[in-house]
Amino acid sequence: xxxxxxxxxxxxxHGAPRARARAPRVVRVALAGCGTVGASLxxxxxxxxxLFEARHGVTFELVRILVRDxxxxxxxxxxxxxxxxxxxxxLRTDADVVVEAIGGFDPAxxxxxxxxxxxxxxxxxxxxxxAAHGPALQxxxxxxxxxxxxEAAVGGGVPVxxxxxxxxxxxxxxxxxxxxxxxxxxxxxAVAEGTRFADALRDAQARxxxxxxxxxxxxxxxxxxxxxxxxxxxxxxxxxxxxxRVEPLPADPDPLAALAKARDGVLKYLAGAVRGDDGxxxxxxxxxxxxxxxxxxxxxxxxxxxxxxxxSLGLLRLQGxxxxxxxxxxxxxxxxxxxxx
Amino acid sequence: xxxxxxxxxxxxxHGAPRARARAPRVVRVALAGCGTVGASLxxxxxxxxxLFEARHGVTFELVRILVRDxxxxxxxxxxxxxxxxxxxxxLRTDADVVVEAIGGFDPAxxxxxxxxxxxxxxxxxxxxxxAAHGPALQxxxxxxxxxxxxEAAVGGGVPVxxxxxxxxxxxxxxxxxxxxxxxxxxxxxAVAEGTRFADALRDAQARxxxxxxxxxxxxxxxxxxxxxxxxxxxxxxxxxxxxxRVEPLPADPDPLAALAKARDGVLKYLAGAVRGDDGxxxxxxxxxxxxxxxxxxxxxxxxxxxxxxxxSLGLLRLQGxxxxxxxxxxxxxxxxxxxxx
Numbered sequence: 088x089x090x091x092x093x094x095x096x097x098x099x100x101h102g103a104p105r106a107r108a109r110a111p112r113v114v115r116v117a118l119a120g121c122g123t124v125g126a127s128l129x130x131x132x133x134x135x136x137x138l139f140e141a142r143h144g145v146t147f148e149l150v151r152i153l154v155r156d157x158x159x160x161x162x163x164x165x166x167x168x169x170x171x172x173x174x175x176x177x178l179r180t181d182a183d184v185v186v187e188a189i190g191g192f193d194p195a196x197x198x199x200x201x202x203x204x205x206x207x208x209x210x211x212x213x214x215x216x217x218a219a220h221g222p223a224l225q226x227x228x229x230x231x232x233x234x235x236x237x238e239a240a241v242g243g244g245v246p247v248x249x250x251x252x253x254x255x256x257x258x259x260x261x262x263x264x265x266x267x268x269x270x271x272x273x274x275x276x277a278v279a280e281g282t283r284f285a286d287a288l289r290d291a292q293a294r295x296x297x298x299x300x301x302x303x304x305x306x307x308x309x310x311x312x313x314x315x316x317x318x319x320x321x322x323x324x325x326x327x328x329x330x331x332r333v334e335p336l337p338a339d340p341d342p343l344a345a346l347a348k349a350r351d352g353v354l355k356y357l358a359g360a361v362r363g364d365d366g367x368x369x370x371x372x373x374x375x376x377x378x379x380x381x382x383x384x385x386x387x388x389x390x391x392x393x394x395x396x397x398x399s400l401g402l403l404r405l406q407g408x409x410x411x412x413x414x415x416x417x418x419x420x421x422x423x424x425x426x427x428x
Numbered sequence: 429x430x431x432x433x434x435x436x437x438x439x440x441x442h443g444a445p446r447a448r449a450r451a452p453r454v455v456r457v458a459l460a461g462c463g464t465v466g467a468s469l470x471x472x473x474x475x476x477x478x479l480f481e482a483r484h485g486v487t488f489e490l491v492r493i494l495v496r497d498x499x500x501x502x503x504x505x506x507x508x509x510x511x512x513x514x515x516x517x518x519l520r521t522d523a524d525v526v527v528e529a530i531g532g533f534d535p536a537x538x539x540x541x542x543x544x545x546x547x548x549x550x551x552x553x554x555x556x557x558x559a560a561h562g563p564a565l566q567x568x569x570x571x572x573x574x575x576x577x578x579e580a581a582v583g584g585g586v587p588v589x590x591x592x593x594x595x596x597x598x599x600x601x602x603x604x605x606x607x608x609x610x611x612x613x614x615x616x617x618a619v620a621e622g623t624r625f626a627d628a629l630r631d632a633q634a635r636x637x638x639x640x641x642x643x644x645x646x647x648x649x650x651x652x653x654x655x656x657x658x659x660x661x662x663x664x665x666x667x668x669x670x671x672x673r674v675e676p677l678p679a680d681p682d683p684l685a686a687l688a689k690a691r692d693g694v695l696k697y698l699a700g701a702v703r704g705d706d707g708x709x710x711x712x713x714x715x716x717x718x719x720x721x722x723x724x725x726x727x728x729x730x731x732x733x734x735x736x737x738x739x740s741l742g743l744l745r746l747q748g749x750x751x752x753x754x755x756x757x758x759x760x761x762x763x764x765x766x767x768x769x
Contacts, residue, residue: 400748405745406745407741407742
């Protein structure tokens, strides 16, 4: 397929953003972990193949998938010969890009470090890993001439990492405020509409919006990892040592939500960071009652939003789907494109 | 300066997003045009020099500035030896990146074409040029292995071009709706607050938010160029032949604004594009009365906003400063970084 490919509509594709008359470049992708995000990514890569060849001149070829249980049902057909349960076998695979979709530290950290050390590009959605080791992993990537991409680690499909790495990086960012945890926002939206918190949580777990163990969402540690990453990108502070004051959601937020309603406000679980005039950065995660007409009050269900106030751009607002396999996989796919261009 | 540079706060800079221990790479920048955007860019490059060296490992060195009148007052000190009024002299300059900040077609188009043909990266804020010749210029860039960046052409500081070129490019975008003209939004915000349109226009011109000749803003052609570019990026259609139905603002919008108020709504000047199930793309620019609680009703003054609805991401909203030299220059600077990374 070439730049003058015929798309589904039968119209000539004018090849935005990067038309190429050459045969598509094959990019070999090794995927570590095939849960919700990994399986969504495999589906997206297959569905977008023709468009990616026409638009971006690349074809992503899955060359190895690291899984714990090859027999597990994933809602997507995976060729048996691509699956491996052996970390050594996976790391030996000759890939251009390694996608880490395992989460947590062990063995995700080993996958990322060894892939970068071998000069492979790495794409990850792993907020805990980036919050703890982002600067060191970035140095390793830079030293090896490899690309480290993690758009999906913060904000799901909301392009906040790209924005802070791009024109806003170092451009006099003053404050960052946002709703960075889709699970708690989904719960608080239901509570604001009259559902009891305990019922909303049970419903969210049944529908897959909350994990079986939602404690890192409810106690604020998930949002804290994300605001650490954004503060690192905005100001260059070490995310692992940044002081984040975290106030968990109350075990029963219903009374606080009722108080918000009585005050014509809305209870939201916010995260923020600010750089003072002396250069110190302070960050926080806490439940806040905000006025009903505040822009963040309109962020509903599993949406995320980030407001970035900077000297050169004023207030920039980004808002969109923050949770769910397809939003995260879409961000990972954007990173794959960014890594190989 | 190195990756362990000391930033203004005295804290060690942890080098997000790309720390480098090497000496900064010097990137030679030739600037065509030094009006509001060009002068703001020169100021920004100087102000951010230390941070860019530490964060991104690059130093932008201005090597030539093409101007019509070297004696003109620009609010920024320009070394005389960098200035030239000769197009041939400018095009012969050995630069890594050419920034086109002239606007319009002649001589902007020649600058962009010859720079790309010489294999130089090009950054431009020129919406008319990209709307008319984007695909051809992109092919030229691709053939030469050069980068063509135009984030500032649409949305000012709102990162919509980057977003559509990245994870959303070809990802089943269904509709794009937005406020793409900051001048008319500034005027309609004043009108909604009770100012007569004629007075608001005079005020905007005095304060530099509206040009002496604002006809391309008021008749919708500016917004039409921008929605053409977004439709090209989203769906690969040829922007120059895309049918955009353009309805100008009424010569006196006061009665329509009064009607909006009577209906508890707000008059906004919107642009949009939609891809039908048969693959055809339709685009439009027109004044619309929207409900007061609609997200676009909260876009005030010179702000721009873009809402992108896609299969994989649902509704993504981007909102921020759309007009003004510093927002545009900031987007150009982000493109400069993107072009050389």
